Amino acid sequence: MRSLPVGSCAPMRIRPYRWLAQYYDQLFSPLRFPMDTARVRVLGRILPGVKTACDLACGTGTTALVLARKGIKMYAVDLSPHMCQLAREKADRTRLPVRVLRADMRRFWLPEAVDLITCELDALNHVPHRADLRTVAKAVERALRPGGHFYFDVNNSLGFERYWSGTVWFEKPGVAVVMRNGHNSNADRAWSEIEWFIRDGRCWRRHHERVDEVCWGSDEVRRIFHKTGFDQLRAWDAAPFFKNNSRIGPGCRTIYLARKSRG
Ligand SMILES: C[S@@+](CC[C@H](N)C(=O)[O-])C[C@H]1O[C@@H](n2cnc3c(N)ncnc32)[C@H](O)[C@@H]1O
Known part of the structure; x- marks a missing residue:
């Protein structure tokens, strides 16, 4: 495969995870604990009322399985065929109710409106264009029931x-x-x-x-979600969840919880 010169800012196009998919769980397992802790903390009060959910950009399906184990009917969406394959294999092994769909987060459709959509480990930063945040927000809004929540984390420019x-x-x-x-x-x-x-x-x-x-500032995130039909957006700095990772300091990564308007 052709190698781009280091430091180049190449034209953006989506490159589905290939080798990263195969070794993802092995290499990124240290990030699992902080992400699990953050989800439990932020979604603690919401989860008991969630019957259906979708993990967007689900990777190998780890979060979808965690939520399915709580009795939630899960969809798991990812663009990478390799990630989808791994997520399907995990779901089959555990026999949990997870339906894996291969789709782009900018244009995905679910068979039914869900109560919650999660999108973890800066997956939302992986879109090719700055304008794609609005496109994803619209697709998420369409996939949620009124009053449903979108939980996601992003890398900030300090990160x-x-x-x-x-x-x-x-x-x-x-x-x-x-x-x-x-x-x-x-x-x-x-x-x-x-x-x-x-x-x-x-x-x-x-x-x-x-x-x-690609990354967005918090004002931009707030403005875009407000304009696409979300009436509440709460934010948490992720640093307290990554105490054992000195690189992820305050301001590097933000966790958001957006609520789709009921009206
Ligand atoms: C950093 S991984 C995060 C995976 C998972 N959310 C987790 O917490 O382990 C980013 C994921 O986003 C997926 N992805 C990248 N661009 C995407 C897109 N446009 N639509 C859907 N998935 C995408 C990749 O295939 C990869 O699985």
């Missing part, structure tokens, strides 16, 4: 400065990953050029993958 810069190296048995991260503060964009080294018998195979993110 881009803190952890979307420099080179990060991970190693697990049979796989080594080098992530060369960059950001452009003026354009509110960040990217990661990822080099995979995957053991194949006695050989190591190299693969390339790229992830792009």
Whole structure:
């Protein structure tokens, strides 16, 4: 695969997770506990009334399964066929009521209106254009019942400065990953050029993958959700949930809870 020069701000297009899907749970497990804690804290009072929900950009389906275990009828949506496949396999193994749908979060449709939509681990930053926040907000609004909630977290530009810069190296048995991260503060964009080294018998195979993110300020988030039919938006700084991760400091990541208007 062609490698883009480090530091370039390439034209944005969606690149579905491929190798990242295969090794996602192994590599990103340390983020699970803080995200689970934040969800329990923010959604604690709402969850007992939730009968149907959707995890948007569900990845390998971990959150969808957590919610399904609480007796919630779950939909799980992701654009990456590899992520959808993994989420389906997990759901099949556990026999929990999770229906996995492959779709773009900007244009997804669910078979029924749901009480809650979640979108975790900065998945919302993964859209290609700044204008896509409004498109996703509209699609989410359409998929929720009146009074339903949208729970999501985003990387802010301070987060881009803190952890979307420099080179990060991970190693697990049979796989080594080098992530060369960059950001452009003026354009509110960040990217990661990822080099995979995957053991194949006695050989190591190299693969390339790229992830792009775009970010929005809190005023912009507030304005867009207000204009797309949400009458309440509450926000929490994510730093207290990431106490063991010094890179995710105050102001880096925000958790939001938006409520669709009842009227
Ligand atoms: C950082 S992962 C988060 C996965 C999951 N929410 C979690 O908490 O583990 C981002 C996910 O967003 C998905 N994604 C990226 N762009 C998307 C889009 N336009 N529509 C739906 N899913 C998308 C990726 O395939 C990936 O699974």
